[in-house]
Each structure stands twice: as structure tokens, then as C-alpha cells.
Amino acid sequence: MGEEGGGRSCGTTRELQKLKQQAMEYYRENDVPRRLEELLNSTFYLQPADVYGHLANCFSKLAKPPTICKVVGRNVLDGLGLPTLQVEIFCTIQNFPKNICSVVISTHFEVRENALPEQAEAEEVERSEAVSTAVQWVNKTITEELRGIAPSSQAEVDQVLRTFFESKVQEEKERRQLEKGLEDQTISIPSPPPPPPPARKKGQRQGRTDTLTEKPILPPEPVEPVLSGSMAIGAVSLAVAKTSAMLDNNPLYLNIALLKHPQEQPTKLTIPLLMVSLVSCGKSSPGKLNLMKEVICIPHPGLTAKQGVEMLLEIQKHINKTIEMPPPPKTETKKGHNGNKRSQDSEQWDSIYNALGSRCYIIAGTTSKSISKLLENGNISIPKSSGLIIKHTNQTTMSDLVQITNLLDSKKHIAVFGSTEGESSDDSLVDLAIGLGVRFIKLGGLSRGERVTKYNRLFTIEEELVQKGALGFNEEHTFFSLHEEAEKATVAGGPPELLEPIFPTEVMEGLAKA
Structure with missing residues (x-):
């Protein structure tokens, strides 16, 4: 002893x-x-x-600068009461662990109307598994990989997350290949012979049909696979960026702006123009083919964000008074005009873009690929559009957002920062949009707490920039005026643009044929 x-x-x-x-x-x-x-x-x-x-x-x-000591993932509810991911960052500050901040990421899952019970149940299980997998990733491997890294090293953090995600993608690929190999080894059951062709009626000529041949509807594009748990990557990256901002006593939007402009701090920041949904359309809308999903209004660039919202609220009141009437009875869709299949017809896209692209903005929404695919291919011109709607979901890191907005800027494309359907009350989306310097921000309608929180955050940032003298004006926010185009055309001896129809004849004929 x-x-x-x-x-x-x-x-x-x-x-x-x-x-x-x-x-x-x-x-x-x-x-x-x-x-x-x-x-x-x-x-x-x-x-x-x-x-x-x-x-x-x-x-x-x-003292030693703060470093990440623990990352915690939790299963929480979003604005629709559905599960999503929350991430908390703990840092070692003067030898003591301290909780710095937390973020909640929106999921990529769509909210489908009138979905079949089996489909809704399958999507519910898929969402639950995605969140559970993300929580497991955060609490185990990710917290071990990031321990000891300074939150200010955003590029290093994102690289660690990217490497981890690539390993998970490879594991999933190997698992699928193994399953496919096992399926190939099983004895395949021979398929039954095809049925014989229908016998011709007596007196019917060969090659003649009683019914008109319908135009075939193109099959929908395959849904881009999303790896279960990928939301952990985007959530942790955002949480680290927010942690770094809080430790430096900076707002998040300023730290994001420094990530995009690492050489020198920008002296002026601009507020994106609001794209506010005033009317949501759907199956109950009067349109026979349901061509409109929502009516969006953009305030005048000369107004502040708060003034623009106040005017839009007045417009919304008048709209609500106008549409406060029973909806028209639903009419059965005619044969060959299925409203659900019209969105899959992409043949007329080029015609519409060529006809209207110089007079208005054609923004690709649903057809936009994920940010990771856009960065992988470096091709943002398919489909033809004036710009893209980008969203912070899944494995998108802060470095990815900086890279995609730089790519859009270099191609003279418009960047619209949008929210997903499964929103949360986290208002970091507004800071990201302002820090990245996007042209537009799409937050949805002026209702529901998770949306109003983001609008209020936009007002707060605008007031801060005004007080600091750092509020700038983006000249690209000024839209071209149809009156000016008409005057130019008249002086040049050509027909004024205002006298032309909004939709040219060839476009209307194309829509009618569709």
C-alpha cells in the first residue's frame, strides 16, 4: 500500500x-x-x-478559443406537427462546456393533398425513419468527428460533414448492390405469355380504329433519391455557423456574408424582395386544368419590407372579401385532359420561355434539382429559366449555399431563397438569404406562426442595417418598365410592346393542343 x-x-x-x-x-x-x-x-x-x-x-x-465539445440531435415537431430535427451545439469555453445555440431544419417531404391512406402511412414511416437516422448520426459519429474543432472553421466543419455523408452514400450503395445480387440469385418465375390480339369484327377493315388516338402523356421524371438521415448534415452546418456568429457577437447574416466575401467585409447589405403568396389554388380552384397553384405578389422595390407587407395585408383583405363565396361545382375532367398529369407536360416549356423570357421572369420551382446535383454537374440552364429556387434542406451545407449562389451570380441567374412545406419556427432562413445576397425570398403567406416569425426577423434585420447605415439598394431589384419599352419601340418605328398580347399566338396554340 x-x-x-x-x-x-x-x-x-x-x-x-x-x-x-x-x-x-x-x-x-x-x-x-x-x-x-x-x-x-x-x-x-x-x-x-x-x-x-x-x-x-x-x-x-x-484563454484558448472555444471549440466544439458536443453536438446533440433531437426529434421535435415542425409547424405542421410532423417530426423534424433539432441540433444543439455545446462548446468548451474556459475549460467548461456551455450550450451555445440550437437550430431546427425543415424537412424535404411534401404535404400531399388527398393522398391514399397507404401512401400517407408509408410517407409517415419514411419521415420518422429519416429523422431517427439523423438523430443517431448527430449524437454518435458527427459529434465525435467535430469534437475539438473551432466553430469559426466553417470550411473545415463542412468538409468533415461532406466526407461523412459520402461514406454513408457509399454504404447505402453497397447495401443496394448486395440486395440486388441476392435477388438475382433467386429463381425467377416465368412470366405468362402475352394475351392474343383481339379478334376483328366481321366487316371491319384492318388498320381502322373506332376511337381517336390520344396523345401519350410522358411519364414523370424519377424522383431524386434522398438518403435517409441526410438532414443531419444541413442542420449541423447551420448550427455551427450560428454558434460562430453568437460567439463573435455578430448576427448570423453577417457571418454568412463574410463566408461569401472572405476577402473583405461587405459595407452594404441588401434586403431581398418579398414573394408573398396571397391566394393558394388547388383542386377547388375555378381553373379547369388547375394551371395555377398560387398567386404571388411582389412589393415595389422602393418600399421597405415592412411597408410592403402592410400594403399586401390590405390587398389580402380585399381578396378575402371577394372570394368569400361557395366554390363552383367541380366538373369532371375531359378525356385526355387529366389535371394531375398536366404538370408533367414539359414540351411547351421552351416555347413559353422563348416567348416570355425577355418580358418577365420564368423561375424553375418544382423542376429545380437539388443543390448537390447542381454543384456536381455545374449545369443550371436546364430547364430554361431566369433563375432557380434554392432551399436549405438535407445535406446542403453553408459552403454549398455560398457556392451555388456564386454560380448563379456568374451565370446572371436569379436566386430565389425559398422555404419548404414542412416549415419550423426557426428564422435562420432569413439570415441566410440576406447574407447570401439573393434577389428574392419566398416565405409563403402572411399567416401561421412559423411564417410570421420569419417576416418579423426580416423587419428586425432591416432596422438593424438602417441604424448601422449598412442598408444598400440592389439596382437589379428595379424591374424593366413596360411603358419605357413601349416608348423605345415607338421611337424606333416599331409597334409598342403594350399593344402585344401577353401570351403570343403560338404559345396559346401550343397550350390548346396540350
Whole structure:
């Protein structure tokens, strides 16, 4: 017992001596005595409490910078009461772990109207598995991989997350290949012979049909696969960016702007133009083919965001009074005009874009691919459009958002930052849009708490920028005026643009044929 106790005592003594040696080297390298002497000389006439405060600030600056010590994932509910992911970041600050911030990411799952019970149940199971997998990733591997990294090292964090995600994609690929190999080994059941062709009636000529041949409807494009749990990547990346901003006492939008402009801090930031949904259309809309999904209004660029919303609220009141009447009876869709299949007809897209692209913005919404695919291919011109709607979901990191907006800017494309259907009350989306400098932001209608929270955040940021003198004006926000185009055409001897129909004849004929 004595020897064992003596061994522990010697070990403790050696550890203390080692710590003292490290402390002396640290003080010598950082010239702590000189700094303390200067500090005491500068605070000679201050009260003791002030001296202690200055000493505390001095030592805090000499302390080790905060590093990530733990990342926690939780299953929470979004604005529709459906499961989604919350991520919390803990950092080691002056040798103590501290909870810094949390974020909630929106899911990519769509809310389908009148879905079959079997389909709704399958999607519910898929959503639950996606969130559970994301929580498991965050609480196990991701928290281990990020431990010890400074939150300010956003590029390093995103690279770690990207490498982790690529390994998960490879694991899923190998699993599918193994399942396919096992299926190929099973004995396939021979398929029954095709049925014989129908016998011709007596007197019917060959090649003649009683019914008109209908135009075949193109099959829908295959849905891009989403790896279960991928929302963990985007949520952790956003949480780290928000943590870095809070530790630097900066708003999130400023840190995002610094990520996009690393060479120099931008002196002016602009507020994106609002795209506000005033009327949502659907199967109960009067349109026979349900061509409209929603009516969106954009405030005048000369107004502040708050003024624009106030005017839109007045417009919405008048719209509500107008449509407060029983909907018209539903009419059966004619043969060959299935409303659900009209959205899959892409033949007329080029005609519409060529006819209207120079006079209005054609924005690709549903047809936009994921950000990871756009960055992988570097092709944002298919389908033809004036711009794309980008969303922060799944494995999209802060570095990806910076890269895709830079790519859109280089191609002179419009970037619209939009929210998903499964929204949450997290208002970080607004900071991302302002920091990235996008042209438009689409937050949905002026209702529901998770949306109003984002509008209020937009007002707050606008007021902050005005107070700091950092609110800029984007010249691209000024739309071309049809009156100016008409005057130019008249001077040049051509027909004024205002006298032309909104939809040219060839487009209307194409829509009629469709």
C-alpha cells in the first residue's frame, strides 16, 4: 500500500511540474508579465472592481478559443406537427462546456393533398425513419468527428460533414448492390405469355380504329433519391455557423456574408424582395386544368419590407372579401385532359420561355434539382429559366449555399431563397438569404406562426442595417418598365410592346393542343 501510494504521489508531482512548465512557456511566449504591467499602469486610478474586470478581460483574451465539445440531435415537431430535427451545439469555453445555440431544419417531404391512406402511412414511416437516422448520426459519429474543432472553421466543419455523408452514400450503395445480387440469385418465375390480339369484327377493315388516338402523356421524371438521415448534415452546418456568429457577437447574416466575401467585409447589405403568396389554388380552384397553384405578389422595390407587407395585408383583405363565396361545382375532367398529369407536360416549356423570357421572369420551382446535383454537374440552364429556387434542406451545407449562389451570380441567374412545406419556427432562413445576397425570398403567406416569425426577423434585420447605415439598394431589384419599352419601340418605328398580347399566338396554340 505504501509503495502504491508513493507511486501515485510521485506521478501527481510529475504532472504538476509538467503543468507548471507548460504554464511558464505559455506566459513567456505571450509576454504575459509585460501585458499585466501595462494593464496595471493603465488602471492605476481605477477602482478595484474595475481593475478586476480589466484583468478578467485580459485573461479571457489569452484563454484558448472555444471549440466544439458536443453536438446533440433531437426529434421535435415542425409547424405542421410532423417530426423534424433539432441540433444543439455545446462548446468548451474556459475549460467548461456551455450550450451555445440550437437550430431546427425543415424537412424535404411534401404535404400531399388527398393522398391514399397507404401512401400517407408509408410517407409517415419514411419521415420518422429519416429523422431517427439523423438523430443517431448527430449524437454518435458527427459529434465525435467535430469534437475539438473551432466553430469559426466553417470550411473545415463542412468538409468533415461532406466526407461523412459520402461514406454513408457509399454504404447505402453497397447495401443496394448486395440486395440486388441476392435477388438475382433467386429463381425467377416465368412470366405468362402475352394475351392474343383481339379478334376483328366481321366487316371491319384492318388498320381502322373506332376511337381517336390520344396523345401519350410522358411519364414523370424519377424522383431524386434522398438518403435517409441526410438532414443531419444541413442542420449541423447551420448550427455551427450560428454558434460562430453568437460567439463573435455578430448576427448570423453577417457571418454568412463574410463566408461569401472572405476577402473583405461587405459595407452594404441588401434586403431581398418579398414573394408573398396571397391566394393558394388547388383542386377547388375555378381553373379547369388547375394551371395555377398560387398567386404571388411582389412589393415595389422602393418600399421597405415592412411597408410592403402592410400594403399586401390590405390587398389580402380585399381578396378575402371577394372570394368569400361557395366554390363552383367541380366538373369532371375531359378525356385526355387529366389535371394531375398536366404538370408533367414539359414540351411547351421552351416555347413559353422563348416567348416570355425577355418580358418577365420564368423561375424553375418544382423542376429545380437539388443543390448537390447542381454543384456536381455545374449545369443550371436546364430547364430554361431566369433563375432557380434554392432551399436549405438535407445535406446542403453553408459552403454549398455560398457556392451555388456564386454560380448563379456568374451565370446572371436569379436566386430565389425559398422555404419548404414542412416549415419550423426557426428564422435562420432569413439570415441566410440576406447574407447570401439573393434577389428574392419566398416565405409563403402572411399567416401561421412559423411564417410570421420569419417576416418579423426580416423587419428586425432591416432596422438593424438602417441604424448601422449598412442598408444598400440592389439596382437589379428595379424591374424593366413596360411603358419605357413601349416608348423605345415607338421611337424606333416599331409597334409598342403594350399593344402585344401577353401570351403570343403560338404559345396559346401550343397550350390548346396540350
